[in-house]
Amino acid sequence: VTHGATSGYGYGVLGDYKTLNTYYYNGWYYLYDVTKPMNGVIETRDANNGTTQGGYSVDSNNAFTSSGQAADVDAHKYAGIVYDYYYNTHNRNSFDNAGSTIISTVHYSTNYNNAFWNGNQMVYGDGDGTTFIALSGALDVVAHELTHAVTERTAGLIYQDQSGALNESMSDVFGYFVEPNDYLMGEDVYTPGISGDALRSISDPTAYGQPDHMNDYYYTSSDNGGVHTNSGIPNKAAYNTIVSIGKTKAEKIYYRALTVYLTSSSDFSDARAALLSSTADLYGYGTEYTAVENAWDAVGVY
């Protein structure tokens, strides 16, 4: 066979073994996944501590087992898991619902304690080893970043003030829906020397300095009007909703609100209305509807 889909394996950022959808071509194995429906492709690249998109992550024997490959392994595996979540749960084919290739670049810059969606692709730093380890090592972070792409292609929530905090919240909330084993964000890659902490918590935003009520909205000019702080308020409302109606119904109303009702300038009150409309569409005006009303009442958003 000259080229084609292959199955490889590797070790992730936390040293865990995982199988990989790779692609063989001309003597090299690529982190290039062509197994998704409707030709959705996932490709992973390596910036080699530079700040370019980098070249394809490749290996000579389809075993991505070196320490330098761990970030590549997780970025690739987790992007595939997030693709599968959106396709299987919401029938969405990639971030644009048109099967666009999902591109990740790892080893971005040096000691880079962050990750981002740059409008075209995901980019992950390695962390400095104290504040963070390689950020693609957390499935909820990967889901957070890819959800920015979904939001951009749907509601288009402007990344400023309340619409920006909603944008942030959607990424944290879908980060939970993809990785529902805790209500924390980023715990797997944050402060390796400290256990049990995280970047944020949707069950208790105040644990990490975020407000969980409109009375404590943080007015600031930094961070696009405090989008990573004020997201605590809609995050808490989402937690309240999840606890009362369950994940399966909650993720349906959130996806419908994001793709049908929310717009670029939606504020918190618009989000309440969007979620209530979505709930009514899907489940009527019964217990689920009341639960969503209560969830937002509790954070002071009407």
Ligand SMILES: O=C(O)[C@H](CCc1ccccc1)CC1(C(=O)N[C@@H](Cc2c[nH]c3ccccc23)C(=O)O)CCCC1
């Ligand atoms: O996607 C996002 O919202 C964040 C993107 C941040 C960014 C934006 C523009 C250019 C570069 C970086 C990245 C994440 C984030 O929430 N970052 C926060 C918290 C944070 C991470 N690393 C930091 C270093 C210093 C200060 C704050 C941070 C932020 O940038 O505020 C999301 C999940 C994990 C990292």
Ligand SMILES: [Ca+2]
């Ligand atoms: Ca988590």
Ligand SMILES: [Zn+2]
């Ligand atoms: Zn974000």
